[in-house]
Amino acid sequence: MNTERKSKIHAEIKRLLEENSDPEPLDDKKPVFTSGRLSSFAMMTLVMFLEQEFGMDFGNIDFDVTLIDSVDDIDALVAQQAG
16 A cells, blocks of 8 residues: 555545535545535546546546545555556
8 A cells, every 4th residue: 555645645635625614534434425525526626636646547447436435445546547
């Protein structure tokens, strides 16, 4: 596991939650999109962050929200794409 990568992902999700005035703690295993904590607008912001920060290309991914629904899910996707 790449702890620096996971820390960056965690920090970005936390920032998005704070922008959404969500005071609840962030559990890396719990969903943030399907639970309603973050909106589809935040999802697009997150996708742009992942493309810029980790060089991902979501045009080449069969996208489903469950791929980026938690910090752990995102970290696994980034690791898989880095291959």
